[in-house]
Amino acid sequence: MTSRARWLMLLGLVGLFGGVLRGQVLLSLLSLSAFGWILFEWFRFQMRVHFELPRLRFERFINGRNEARGSLWVGRLVHIELRLTSSVAIQPVLQIRDVVPEILELQIDLEVQPPQDSVLDKKHRFAERSWKRIEKFAEPKVNVQPPNQWSIETACTKAEFKYSVHVRAAGELALPGVRLTLEDPFGFFRVHRFVAVEQRFLLLPDYYQAGELRPTIKRQNSLPQHGIHRLQRSGTGAELLELREYAPGDPPKSIAWKVSARRDNLMTRKYESEVPVRVHLFVDGSFSTRVGGYGLRLLDQINYVAASVARAAISVGDPVSGVLVDETRVQRLPWLAGDRGFLQLTKALAEFSHARPLAAKSTTPYLQLCAMRVCHERYPELLARRYHPIPFSFFASTRELYRLCGVLAEVFKLSPYEHVELIHDREKLGFYLQELLHQAGLPWMAPMILTPPDPAVSGAQRMQLLGDSMAKAIAHARDNEVFVVLADLLSCGPNLSQLLRVVKLALAKHHRVAFVCPTTTFLRPTAEAIEPKSMSMNDLLLAAEQVRVRDIALLMKRELMRLGVSVTFSGERPAIQMVLAEMDLARDGRTLLQGARS
Amino acid sequence: MFIELCQLLVIGLFLELLLFEGTEVIWLIRLGVIAALLAGILKSQGWFVLLALQASLFLREPRRSEMYFGVVPVLFCVTVLAIIAYTYLGRSFRMRLSEWLVGQLRPVFSAMENLKRTSEQESAETHWMLFSGARLFVWFVLVVVMMILLQRLPLTVSMRSEWLRSSIENDLTVWPGASLLVVAIMLVVVFREMAWRQMSAAQASLYMKSSFMLYHYRDLRMIVLRRLKLKRAGLSTSVDKRTLVKRSSESEARK
Numbered sequence: 001m002t003s004r005a006r007w008l009m010l011l012g013l014v015g016l017f018g019g020v021l022r023g024q025v026l027l028s029l030l031s032l033s034a035f036g037w038i039l040f041e042w043f044r045f046q047m048r049v050h051f052e053l054p055r056l057r058f059e060r061f062i063n064g065r066n067e068a069r070g071s072l073w074v075g076r077l078v079h080i081e082l083r084l085t086s087s088v089a090i091q092p093v094l095q096i097r098d099v100v101p102e103i104l105e106l107q108i109d110l111e112v113q114p115p116q117d118s119v120l121d122k123k124h125r126f127a128e129r130s131w132k133r134i135e136k137f138a139e140p141k142v143n144v145q146p147p148n149q150w151s152i153e154t155a156c157t158k159a160e161f162k163y164s165v166h167v168r169a170a171g172e173l174a175l176p177g178v179r180l181t182l183e184d185p186f187g188f189f190r191v192h193r194f195v196a197v198e199q200r201f202l203l204l205p206d207y208y209q210a211g212e213l214r215p216t217i218k219r220q221n222s223l224p225q226h227g228i229h230r231l232q233r234s235g236t237g238a239e240l241l242e243l244r245e246y247a248p249g250d251p252p253k254s255i256a257w258k259v260s261a262r263r264d265n266l267m268t269r270k271y272e273s274e275v276p277v278r279v280h281l282f283v284d285g286s287f288s289t290r291v292g293g294y295g296l297r298l299l300d301q302i303n304y305v306a307a308s309v310a311r312a313a314i315s316v317g318d319p320v321s322g323v324l325v326d327e328t329r330v331q332r333l334p335w336l337a338g339d340r341g342f343l344q345l346t347k348a349l350a351e352f353s354h355a356r357p358l359a360a361k362s363t364t365p366y367l368q369l370c371a372m373r374v375c376h377e378r379y380p381e382l383l384a385r386r387y388h389p390i391p392f393s394f395f396a397s398t399r400e401l402y403r404l405c406g407v408l409a410e411v412f413k414l415s416p417y418e419h420v421e422l423i424h425d426r427e428k429l430g431f432y433l434q435e436l437l438h439q440a441g442l443p444w445m446a447p448m449i450l451t452p453p454d455p456a457v458s459g460a461q462r463m464q465l466l467g468d469s470m471a472k473a474i475a476h477a478r479d480n481e482v483f484v485v486l487a488d489l490l491s492c493g494p495n496l497s498q499l500l501r502v503v504k505l506a507l508a509k510h511h512r513v514a515f516v517c518p519t520t521t522f523l524r525p526t527a528e529a530i531e532p533k534s535m536s537m538n539d540l541l542l543a544a545e546q547v548r549v550r551d552i553a554l555l556m557k558r559e560l561m562r563l564g565v566s567v568t569f570s571g572e573r574p575a576i577q578m579v580l581a582e583m584d585l586a587r588d589g590r591t592l593l594q595g596a597r598s
Numbered sequence: 599m600f601i602e603l604c605q606l607l608v609i610g611l612f613l614e615l616l617l618f619e620g621t622e623v624i625w626l627i628r629l630g631v632i633a634a635l636l637a638g639i640l641k642s643q644g645w646f647v648l649l650a651l652q653a654s655l656f657l658r659e660p661r662r663s664e665m666y667f668g669v670v671p672v673l674f675c676v677t678v679l680a681i682i683a684y685t686y687l688g689r690s691f692r693m694r695l696s697e698w699l700v701g702q703l704r705p706v707f708s709a710m711e712n713l714k715r716t717s718e719q720e721s722a723e724t725h726w727m728l729f730s731g732a733r734l735f736v737w738f739v740l741v742v743v744m745m746i747l748l749q750r751l752p753l754t755v756s757m758r759s760e761w762l763r764s765s766i767e768n769d770l771t772v773w774p775g776a777s778l779l780v781v782a783i784m785l786v787v788v789f790r791e792m793a794w795r796q797m798s799a800a801q802a803s804l805y806m807k808s809s810f811m812l813y814h815y816r817d818l819r820m821i822v823l824r825r826l827k828l829k830r831a832g833l834s835t836s837v838d839k840r841t842l843v844k845r846s847s848e849s850e851a852r853k
Binding site for chain 2: 019022023025026027028030033036046049050154185384420425
């Protein structure tokens with residue numbers, strides 16, 4: 001019952017009482033009629049709740065298919081269609097909202113109406129302005145209707161709703177269902193329900209399709225046994241593929257002297273690459289790479305670069321392997337080739353991107369508030385007081401906590417003992433609240449993250465894990481291998497020495513190593529980036545962050561470049577180009593980066 | 599816009615008639631009250647209208663010892679309920695009503711023929727107009743029922759004596775309260791039963807769990823708080839498999 005109905009009932013009762021006492025016929029009749037009207041509406045509303053709502057059936061189609069499981073690509077437009085059917089006529093007003101997790105971006109159309117004053121004459125304009133003022137007084141709030149929300153305002157038995165979303169980041173998507181709000185036309189009564197229409201999707205990372213892949217014909221693309229080399233060095237195949245201009249770093253023996261003399265320009269022979277260049281991707285999925293909104297995390301940039309490099313390598317027949325590292329585990333992927341291999345890799349990246357955060361040690365009021373909002377959205381029927389008896393308390397906040405714990409106990413199927421434990425143990429409550437928010441698809445941001453790990457400890461741990469993984473990969477490596485480390489090195493600069501030993505080993509074994517370190521601001525640490533655009537707080541903070549990043553980046557770059565390793569502090573196309581250039585070098589057998597793609 | 603303004607003017611006129619008919623209130627106060635009520639209507643505050651009319655009736659309606667009803671009170675009540683409903687239906691209804699009125703007036707004014715409406719708009723307007731008609735009928739029936747109820751209930755002295763006499767003569771209950779109570783309890787039982795039967799599996803499970811927890815809350819709380827206290831003090835309290843094995847081996851050793 002809403003406040004409208006409560007006020008009317010109260011006035012009806014008071015008026016009836018006064019009218020009967022004073023013997024005022026019309027007052028009594030009017031008050032009793034108002035009271036009776038509310039009762040009639042209540043009865044009608046109850047009938048609708050009990051007979052109309054259970055008969056509603058929903059079906060959701062994603063890109064024209066209604067399968068319960070599937071996969072979607074990041075960055076692409078997804079068309080969603082929701083179909084509603086009922087065996088009885090659906091009476092207005094019924095509000096329907098398809099619950100969309102944060103990993104999907106709704107396409108909200110904010111159309112601005114052009115002013116039409118010029119058409120109107122002065123008198124008309126005055127009248128228009130006056131009416132606008134009255135309208136503004138009557139309805140001051142102008143709400144933009146989200147595309148995933150609709151209202152049924154005429155009786156019908158079936159309806160279709162369509163909207164589009166963008167996928168923001170790789171991971172897992174769970175579309176839980178539809179939230180319904182049933183109201184009577186006068187707004188006296190309102191009830192919320194949630195109808196489960198569950199569909200799960202794996203969100204595969206987006207990739208950049210490199211346009212100019214160099215011609216590489218491979219008649220034999222198989223790796224010889226360990227220690228057996230088909231050719232003396234990589235890139236010098238038996239069959240000539242093409243002639244191109246000389247670039248610094250090309251071996252002198254590959255120069256076509258006769259052709260160079262004819263053209264008066266040094267030309268180099270390029271041979272068929274008969275040896276596959278194996279690419280190792282080391283993906284860092286530690287805490288610092290996962291924090292932030294979907295699509296803006298470092299891990300999203302890492303996934304993009306990893307998927308793009310894998311696509312480019314697989315498309316020319318080079319196998320790709322992956323090592324996915326976070327604080328707790330190291331997941332090693334087998335050698336993958338072909339389209340199926342690429343799909344396996346992207347699936348592994350998507351599953352790796354969907355991890356639950358570090359367990360919270362306690363809870364905060366904000367965390368509880370957010371969890372309560374999620375409960376109101378997804379479990380409105382469990383919050384109904386009639387079905388949810390709670391211990392007595394004078395304080396509203398305590399009663400709210402009891403209610404929240406009850407819903408958690410039901411959702412996670414806890415025993416009554418665990419239910420009481422939830423009420424009194426903050427650590428346990430924090431854990432389950434976090435789990436609830438994680439299931440609801442909230443990103444690793446406040447309030448889900450309460451205690452970030454110590455950067456020094458986690459940095460050392462991460463470098464240790466990465467170093468060990470690389471060392472294992474080097475131990476099993478053959479010729480012409482490229483090691484691509486996609487990690488947030490900026491947050492663990494002091495611990496880089498642990499990794500450098502392994503990098504030196506890789507270089508000593510004639511492998512290529514490339515470091516891709518994405519930054520949070522998507523800006524390269526250049527001199528221009530550190531100048532604040534204005535004196536506003538945000539710009540100053542951004543500039544300060546750029547200065548910090550630039551200093552660390554320069555130091556790190558100097559140290560790595562000294563060893564002969566390629567480094568980029570970007571998670572976008574330049575990083576992909578750099579890795580592809582390294583692969584070219586490994587394929588050609590050249591030693592310098594100049595002349596390679598950049 | 600113009601038609602919405604006209605609607606409000608008509609409502610204002612009705613309110614003026616309902617509130618100040620037969621009174622000698624100066625026009626400035628009348629205008630002020632009507633303006634305030636219209637503002638309440640624009641803000642969808644229907645209780646404001648009901649309160650004003652109740653206050654007006656409370657102050658100016660003469661006291662009577664007998665309940666007497668006619669057509670005028672019925673029309674009065676239906677009009678008031680319609681105004682309150684109009685207020686709560688909000689701006690969307692006002693716009694629909696305007697569109698419907700324009701649609702009705704189209705044949706009369708040829709200048710308005712260029713206003714074309716879609717079939718969806720037309721069906722929505724038809725639905726809302728049917729809804730309005732049905733509601734008017736419902737209110738009419740409701741007011742008549744309430745009127746009969748008021749006449750039947752022993753509210754005045756004469757009615758009470760009449761009830762007493764008829765009750766003694768018919769050998770029925772002296773006071774209708776008992777019958778009313780039975781009907782009320784029956785209705786409550788029916789609706790509660792309906793509500794329980796519509797409960798979902800999750801709601802039933804939650805109810806069972808919460809009720810159990812509520813009955814044993816004090817005991818469970820005592821155990822939980824004790825264990826938490828020991829846990830904070832650094833002692834393990836969990837009864838896991840190892841502890842159970844250890845305990846059983848110890849008890850066997852003692853034997």
